[in-house]
Amino acid sequence: MNPPSRHGPGGTPPPLPAHLAAPPPSETVFEVGGLSVFYGGHEAVRDVNMNIGARQITAMIGPSGCGKSTVLRCFNRMNDLLPDARVVGKVRYHNEDLYSREVDPIEVRRRIGMVFQKPNPFPKSVYDNIAYGPRVGGFRGNLDDLVEETLTHAALWDEVKDKLRTSALALSGGQQQRLCIARTIAVEPEVILMDEPCSSLDPIATAKIEDLMERLAQQFTIVVVTHNMQQAARVSERTAFFGSEIDRDGVRHGRLIELDETGTLFSNPSDHRTEDYISGRFG
Amino acid sequence: MIPTAVTSDPPGVPRLAGRGTPLRERFFRLGLRASLAVGVLFLAGLLTYVVVEGWPRLDAKLWTNFPDIIDPSRAGARSAITGTVWVISLTALYCLPTGVLTAVYLEEYADRDRWWNRAIEINIQNLAAVPSIVYGILGLGVISRGLGFGQTVLTASLTLSLLVLPIVIISSREAIRAVPQSIRQASLSLGATRWQTIRRQVLPAAVPGMATGSILALSRAIGEAAPLLLLGGLTFITFNPTGVHSQFTVLPIQIFNWISQSRAEFTALASAAIVVLLVILLLMNSLAIWLRNHFTHRW
Ligand SMILES: Nc1ncnc2c1ncn2[C@@H]1O[C@H](COP(=O)(O)OP(=O)(O)OP(=O)(O)O)[C@@H](O)[C@H]1O
Ligand SMILES: [Mg+2]
Numbered sequence: 001m002n003p004p005s006r007h008g009p010g011g012t013p014p015p016l017p018a019h020l021a022a023p024p025p026s027e028t029v030f031e032v033g034g035l036s037v038f039y040g041g042h043e044a045v046r047d048v049n050m051n052i053g054a055r056q057i058t059a060m061i062g063p064s065g066c067g068k069s070t071v072l073r074c075f076n077r078m079n080d081l082l083p084d085a086r087v088v089g090k091v092r093y094h095n096e097d098l099y100s101r102e103v104d105p106i107e108v109r110r111r112i113g114m115v116f117q118k119p120n121p122f123p124k125s126v127y128d129n130i131a132y133g134p135r136v137g138g139f140r141g142n143l144d145d146l147v148e149e150t151l152t153h154a155a156l157w158d159e160v161k162d163k164l165r166t167s168a169l170a171l172s173g174g175q176q177q178r179l180c181i182a183r184t185i186a187v188e189p190e191v192i193l194m195d196e197p198c199s200s201l202d203p204i205a206t207a208k209i210e211d212l213m214e215r216l217a218q219q220f221t222i223v224v225v226t227h228n229m230q231q232a233a234r235v236s237e238r239t240a241f242f243g244s245e246i247d248r249d250g251v252r253h254g255r256l257i258e259l260d261e262t263g264t265l266f267s268n269p270s271d272h273r274t275e276d277y278i279s280g281r282f283g
Numbered sequence: 284m285i286p287t288a289v290t291s292d293p294p295g296v297p298r299l300a301g302r303g304t305p306l307r308e309r310f311f312r313l314g315l316r317a318s319l320a321v322g323v324l325f326l327a328g329l330l331t332y333v334v335v336e337g338w339p340r341l342d343a344k345l346w347t348n349f350p351d352i353i354d355p356s357r358a359g360a361r362s363a364i365t366g367t368v369w370v371i372s373l374t375a376l377y378c379l380p381t382g383v384l385t386a387v388y389l390e391e392y393a394d395r396d397r398w399w400n401r402a403i404e405i406n407i408q409n410l411a412a413v414p415s416i417v418y419g420i421l422g423l424g425v426i427s428r429g430l431g432f433g434q435t436v437l438t439a440s441l442t443l444s445l446l447v448l449p450i451v452i453i454s455s456r457e458a459i460r461a462v463p464q465s466i467r468q469a470s471l472s473l474g475a476t477r478w479q480t481i482r483r484q485v486l487p488a489a490v491p492g493m494a495t496g497s498i499l500a501l502s503r504a505i506g507e508a509a510p511l512l513l514l515g516g517l518t519f520i521t522f523n524p525t526g527v528h529s530q531f532t533v534l535p536i537q538i539f540n541w542i543s544q545s546r547a548e549f550t551a552l553a554s555a556a557i558v559v560l561l562v563i564l565l566l567m568n569s570l571a572i573w574l575r576n577h578f579t580h581r582w
Contacts, residue, residue: 136479
């Protein structure tokens with residue numbers, strides 16, 4: 001197996017690898033078509049159609065329970081872990097059907113990483129947290145270098161370089177969450193999915209994570225679920241608004257209502273439900 | 284100077300003095316202390332009794348000498364002590380891997396909607412409540428006679444393994460369940476396989492809990508006499524076990540044997556052996572408590 005390519009070490013965020021330096025603007029990473037997800041007999045989201053572009057931040061906003069996390073988990077097959085979840089429809093990743101038989105979910109998750117709502121570092125040292133993904137993936141290079149590069153890349157190196165061997169649980173909540181992001185980029189995925197990564201953090205820690213996201217978006221494709229509309233407006237290029245609908249049979253289910261450039265969606269939404277939500281007039 | 288005693292409250296200032304602890308609550312606390320005292324007093328009484336009774340025989344001969352029917356002053360519990368060590372070590376060897384792996388299967392792999400997995404679960408819960416003598420009958424019928432292992436260390440440790448296996452499984456499952464789901468998700472989202480996740484995250488985090496439960500299970504096995512008596516009343520053994528096919532005795536059986544002798548010297552010998560057994564048990568339980576306090580993760 002080839003070791004994954006590494007970017008050079010350094011105190012400042014390293015330059016982008018050549019093959020990523022000039023992104024073709026319209027490259028599509030995910031194509032979602034007619035996606036519905038069921039939990040048991042209950043349809044949580046219905047008929048979602050959307051595209052996600054490469055190396056940009058796509059935000060997903062909307063009221064609680066409309067299926068944002070559910071859709072996000074379809075992108076790296078985390079729904080497989082829920083025994084009664086069933087995914088119908090098409091999720092294509094670089095034109096490959098993520099849910100086809102030949103696809104190995106382990107391989108999918110190596111390419112498409114995930115950061116969770118609550119910081120969930122392993123109860124191990126900072127070093128081992130970063131090294132975990134590469135280790136289980138069979139990385140054969142120099143782990144010390146990899147850890148340093150990754151932490152530098154995640155703008156965490158200066159804060160933790162003296163604590164590499166102490167437990168990650170001793171870091172602050174914001175540091176823990178940035179460590180989780182660093183841990184994700186250590187396996188060099190192409191996409192990072194984030195489910196409300198800042199919801200348990202204070203404004204300063206949130207600002208640091210937003211900075212980090214913007215920098216990472218030069219190299220990674222990021223999809224972020226957030227309840228913070230300012231955050232969506234600040235960091236994302238495109239925003240998807242999800243809402244709940246009740247169909248003719250009285251069944252409530254989540255829908256993708258609108259997806260647009262973030263500026264357009266917030267200033268000039270085409271659906272009145274989007275407008276109600278972002279102006280706080282919903283519910 | 285701080286002004287002393289305020290004679291009367293200025294008007295409009297709320298008073299904070301209450302009516303004290305209600306009577307009912309005081310009775311309740313008294314009841315709690317009384318129940319605690321019952322337990323502690325019984326234990327203290329028991330310990331004093333055996334130490335006083337066994338004092339004359341708490342000497343080196345107790346672990347250097349073998350049992351002696353004729354002369355109690357020369358008799359010791361050497362074969363019983365080594366027998367106990369043999370039997371418990373082998374019991375641990377058999378039941379810990381089996382129990383831990385079963386727990387991993389039930390917690391991490393078994394689909395709870397399948398009837399056979401639910402049947403296994405219910406079975407294990409019930410097995411934990413089966414009286415130990417029943418395991419003795421099982422050991423005698425199936426392991427000793429059926430498999431032809433006879434009255435050996437092997438038979439005894441297999442029987443005790445069966446006896447404590449349900450406890451090991453149940454406590455290991457609890458330890459595995461205490462590892463938060465978010466850790467598994469984090470591991471899987473980094474591209475780890477299910478087995479890597481279990482091996483590198485779940486098991487290490489669950490080890491302290493599993494060790495605690497297992498030690499408590501083994502200390503139950505160490506004190507068991509009933510099932511082993513059934514396996515053939517191996518009470519007079521004047522040699523150490525030499526292997527798994529060796530005949531043997533263990534402390535509880537040796538104690539049982541001495542107690543049933545009429546001479547007072549033998550009763551003292553029994554008390555001395557009880558002290559040894561209790562010390563071993565206390566050490567094991569302290570180890571379990573220490574493990575629990577020092578290594579269990581607080582998430
Ligand atoms: N594991 C599950 N089992 C059963 N139903 C689930 C499960 N996860 C989510 N659901 C249901 O699916 C629907 C969508 O849930 P989801 O968590 O995707 O919403 P969300 O938009 O992320 O909400 P929030 O903003 O509160 O996180 C809800 O009705 C929820 O009850
Ligand atoms: Mg959610």
